Structures are given as structure tokens and as C-alpha cells.
Amino acid sequence: MKSFDVWMQAIVNGIALGWLYVLMAMGLTLMLSIMGILQLAHGEIYMMGAFLVYYLTRREIGIYPAIVVSMAAMAVLGVILERVLFRPRPGRDVALTSIVISTGLTLILSSAAVVGFGLYTKSLPPLISGSFDLFGAGVPKDRILAIGFSVVALILLYTFLKRTRLGLAMVASAQNREGSFLKGINPNHMSMAAMAIGCALAALAGALAGSILQLHPYMGSLPMINGLVTIVLGGLGSIPGAVIGGMILGLLNGILPVMFGAAAASVAPLVIVILVLLFRPKGILGHE
Amino acid sequence: MSETKRGRTVAKAAAVVVLVVVVFLMPNILSGNKYWLTILTLLAINVLLVSSLRSVILINEISLGHVGFALIGAYAQALLMMKGGLTFWPSLILSGLLAAAVASLLGHPFLKVRGIYFSILTLLTAETFRLVVYYWTGLTGGSLGLVGVPSPEPVTLFGRTVEFNTVNTYYYLAVGVVVIALLILYHFERAYINFQWRAIRDDSMLAGALGINVVGFKMVNFTISAFMAGISGGLFAAFQHNLSPDTTSRFGVTMSIYLLVYMVVGGQTRFIGPLIGTAVLTLVAEATRSIAEYQPMVTGSIAILVMIFLPMGLAGIPAQIQTWLRKRRLRSAEAPVGGGTER
Numbered sequence: 001m002k003s004f005d006v007w008m009q010a011i012v013n014g015i016a017l018g019w020l021y022v023l024m025a026m027g028l029t030l031m032l033s034i035m036g037i038l039q040l041a042h043g044e045i046y047m048m049g050a051f052l053v054y055y056l057t058r059r060e061i062g063i064y065p066a067i068v069v070s071m072a073a074m075a076v077l078g079v080i081l082e083r084v085l086f087r088p089r090p091g092r093d094v095a096l097t098s099i100v101i102s103t104g105l106t107l108i109l110s111s112a113a114v115v116g117f118g119l120y121t122k123s124l125p126p127l128i129s130g131s132f133d134l135f136g137a138g139v140p141k142d143r144i145l146a147i148g149f150s151v152v153a154l155i156l157l158y159t160f161l162k163r164t165r166l167g168l169a170m171v172a173s174a175q176n177r178e179g180s181f182l183k184g185i186n187p188n189h190m191s192m193a194a195m196a197i198g199c200a201l202a203a204l205a206g207a208l209a210g211s212i213l214q215l216h217p218y219m220g221s222l223p224m225i226n227g228l229v230t231i232v233l234g235g236l237g238s239i240p241g242a243v244i245g246g247m248i249l250g251l252l253n254g255i256l257p258v259m260f261g262a263a264a265a266s267v268a269p270l271v272i273v274i275l276v277l278l279f280r281p282k283g284i285l286g287h288e
Numbered sequence: 289m290s291e292t293k294r295g296r297t298v299a300k301a302a303a304v305v306v307l308v309v310v311v312f313l314m315p316n317i318l319s320g321n322k323y324w325l326t327i328l329t330l331l332a333i334n335v336l337l338v339s340s341l342r343s344v345i346l347i348n349e350i351s352l353g354h355v356g357f358a359l360i361g362a363y364a365q366a367l368l369m370m371k372g373g374l375t376f377w378p379s380l381i382l383s384g385l386l387a388a389a390v391a392s393l394l395g396h397p398f399l400k401v402r403g404i405y406f407s408i409l410t411l412l413t414a415e416t417f418r419l420v421v422y423y424w425t426g427l428t429g430g431s432l433g434l435v436g437v438p439s440p441e442p443v444t445l446f447g448r449t450v451e452f453n454t455v456n457t458y459y460y461l462a463v464g465v466v467v468i469a470l471l472i473l474y475h476f477e478r479a480y481i482n483f484q485w486r487a488i489r490d491d492s493m494l495a496g497a498l499g500i501n502v503v504g505f506k507m508v509n510f511t512i513s514a515f516m517a518g519i520s521g522g523l524f525a526a527f528q529h530n531l532s533p534d535t536t537s538r539f540g541v542t543m544s545i546y547l548l549v550y551m552v553v554g555g556q557t558r559f560i561g562p563l564i565g566t567a568v569l570t571l572v573a574e575a576t577r578s579i580a581e582y583q584p585m586v587t588g589s590i591a592i593l594v595m596i597f598l599p600m601g602l603a604g605i606p607a608q609i610q611t612w613l614r615k616r617r618l619r620s621a622e623a624p625v626g627g628g629t630e631r
Contacts, residue, residue, distance in 0.1 A: 040545075052464070099548065101591075101595050103545040104595070106542075106545055107591070108585045108587065109543060111584035111588075115580055115581050115582065148328035216558075221415075221541045227413070229408065231408070261423070262419075266422075269412065270413060270416040273409065277401060279399050
């Protein structure tokens, strides 16, 4: 029997991981529902965002300004990528085109990272050091702070999408591209906004992950896959669904390795996804 | 018209004959150069894997999980030969069948969802298989890898014993298996079942309304394609003699990406596409070996450029040139003097 301390840390780690997946899933779901593309290079945007924060903090810039700068830089990169690569071309299959272009981008960005940043793992300075006492178990503070940042970012995104004109226009464009175009909403502008927000969230997730975990040129692929699985679990376009899906995945990834060992834990996401799809093919909170 | 058609058939047959002769004599042409024969053998194995990936395109789904089925095939082949005590050929068939069985189990929940969801699920599947192999150290050796997969046992042919423990002979074995597998895949593409697949590809809702068992036929397709991926994995295992489940290994996400790029650069609408794409990009990779760390960048740029400028891939270049020439001829007929350059 493992001690209470270990369980508590596993749960907190799981929740922190889950929120990272939620952040990744929000960007991916915005791009998937507004642009109809599968952006497989999202994990590389996450990695680039994290490395940008690393190099900024090395230049004596505080970690919080560095995160903001990195989010802004990735948002600009997202707009450029949308304009140059992901703008739909007439007469092409959007799904295949986007998958191939984003995989090509993955190859370019990850090899650029290997060349530019090196293969050694690096780590960011912690957001905050020390731990506090929760029911007699030590919980590191930086995890809680990372969870807090993610929750704040998600609430901001939610209010943006529900309360502002641009956000409502994005939702409308996701629901019905042609209909909203007739109402004067330019789908290309909405795609740009989706890419900008998605890449900024990926940079935030990467920076938070970089302060909890480690930086590596290939660090992006697992969060990207888990972000996609979060979408499938929760249902496309549903923010509460993504939170539920992310929590399920994060807790599974946090607790199961402690309980059953890593081999059994690595099968769990696939099993959960299959179970959910058998009973609810649209995801837990998904709808047509 | 029939004259040109017959001419084209003759040209095609001649090209096939030349290709067969060149492939057969390749060890002699290269005078047993081990390096290039290794590359060619891997090329043949990759062509099979990419072709199996392409056969899922026939039902308008994009699989990112064929690396996972290749991994099942490779580890099944290795473990059946090393621990199961089986010989090469039965375990090759069994490893293909195992991959097919896993695919048919996963097919039911996966093929109910469509489009991008299917790609996501297959990506998750491949990564799950890799992680299971990575962590199940007792059976697979984990991150240290599985070392010492035996070569195929020697065969006595016309009173001569052929050993398969050198690259030179394994090349013939691999190419032979790959050609047979490709012929089977080609047969399916020309067989009656392809009508159902095409109906599903063009409009699965309409196909279902016409009484076609959409999920059933999709599952048949997915299972066949996973079988071929498993066979390619088995060939790989017996060729390389050691397997590793690392992120950067053959069974990581990056390889899924490479396979997709091979397919699309070659042209996913043609059967010959995977062969062309894999061959060209393998040659590009060899040409850029001196700048190895930039090599993924080159491949990625080629993929993006092909996707933007050549939607039908390299195999579609002749057709594109034809339409371009026809357009030019029409235009020059319309504007005889001085107006040829404007659009």
C-alpha cells in the first residue's frame, strides 16, 4: 500500500496534466470546428512556446513577462501559418490537405528545434517554489499555480466566446460557415482568430508544462495526442466536455501508473475512448 | 484512338518488364553493395506499408495508425520466432493475422465515427501500442529493445540451399513477399468489392441507403490493410534483427507522419503512388545524408510544396501536363496571333 502522500501527489499531478490537455484541446477544437482542419503541428507550437520562454528567462526576463511575450509571439506565428499554409484552397479535400501540411510543418519545426535547441532536456525556473500542507500531505505549490493559470485562461476564453462580438462571430462561423458568411462574418478572419488564440493557448500550456516537467524537442507529441483524445472524449466544440475529458485523461495518467504500473496505464486512454465511443459516438457532452 | 491505347498498353507492359528485370538484377547491378541493398530492402518494406495505408484512402479515411499495426506485426514475428519456436513463414502469416485481428476488434467502434475523428483514434492507437511495448519490459525488453530476431531459415530450392542471413538474399525474399502482397492489394482494388468501397468513399450515407453494409465493408478494408501492415512489420523484424519502441524509432509518431508524406508525395489517387513517393523521398533522404539533422526539414518542405502545387502527387504529373497542354492548345487555337501569352 502506498502512502497517502504519494496518492495526493498523483492526484494533483493528474489534475495539472489534465488542465494542460484541456488547454491543448481548446486550441485544437477551435481550429477543428472553425477551420475544419486537424492541426497536427500544435504540439510543436507548444514546444516552441516553451523554448521561447526558456530563452527569454535566460536573458534575465522574469518568467511571467516571458510567458506573455511567448503567447503573443505564437499568436502572430499562428496568424502567419493560417495565411500562408492553412487558408483553404478551392477544389481540395480540406481534411487530407490540412493533415499533410501540418505533418510537414511538424517535421520542419521539430527538426528546427533539434538543430536550434539541441537534444538535451532543459527546464524552466519554477513558477513558485515550496509546497504546502493539504490534509497532512505535501503538495507542491507550482502544480496548484499551473492549474490556477489554466482555469483563468479557460474562463477568459469562455467569456470571450460568449460575451464579445468577435467571440460570438467565431461561434457562429463554427456552427454554420455559409450562413455566417451571408451575415457578413468573414470566415478567413475567424480562422485567423482561431489560429491566434489556439497557438497562444498552446504556448501557455507549453510554458506551464516546461516549468513542471522538462523541455525537449519532442515534448509536444504526447500532449497533442492527449488534447485530440480530450476532444473525442468530451465532444467537439463543447468547453465543459473538454474539461471533463481532460480531467479523466489527466487523472488516469496521474493515478494509474502508481496503481498498476506504466504498461497498464498506457492502455487506459484507448480503452476509455473505445468505451465512450461505443455508447456515445459524439463524445460525453457532444451533439450534432 | 485505339491505336494510341494499344501503344500505351505496350509501353506499360514494357515498363513493367524493365522494372522486373532491374529489380531482379539489382544485387548484380550494385555488385553486392550492402549499404544500397539494405536501403532497397527497407524501401520495399516501406512501399508495402505505405500501400496498406493507401488502401484505407479507398474508403475516404486517413489512418495515422498503420505504424501501430506494423509494430504488432514486428513484435509478433520476433516473439513467435524467438520464444514461440516457430519458423519464419508461419510466424509471418500469424503476425499479419494478429494485426488484422486487432484491427477488426478496433474497427467497430472506430469506423462508426468518420473523417478527422478516425485519424485521431488511429493516431492514439499507434501511440498506445508503442507505449505498451515500451513499458512491458518482461515480454518485449522495453526501451532496451528486442535483440536477436533470427533470420528466415534456409530453403532448399532445385537442390541448392538458399540462406537468408545476408542482405543479398533477404532482398529477394522481401521483394518477393512485397510483390505478392501488392498484387493482392491491386486485385482488391480491381475486384467487385471496390464498387462498394467507391460508393462508401463518394457518399457513405447514400451507400448505406442503397443497402450497402457501410461499417462492414469499411471493416473488411481496414482489416486487409492492417494485415498488410503487419506483414511489413514482420519482414522488418526478420531483416533488422532488433526492434526498439523509442519515440524516435520506426514505430513513433514521426514514422506515421513520414508514411503519410510518402503516400501523398507519390499521389494517393494512383496505385503506383506509394512506390514513387517512397522511392523519391528515400533517394532524397540519401542525398541529404550529409546534412542529416536538416533532413526532416527537407522532407517536410517537399510534402507542403507537393500538397500546395501538385494535389495529385508526383504520379499525377503526366495527367497534369496533359491537361495543361490541352488548355494551351485550346487557347492557341482561339487566339492565333499575338494573344498567346495573356491569360
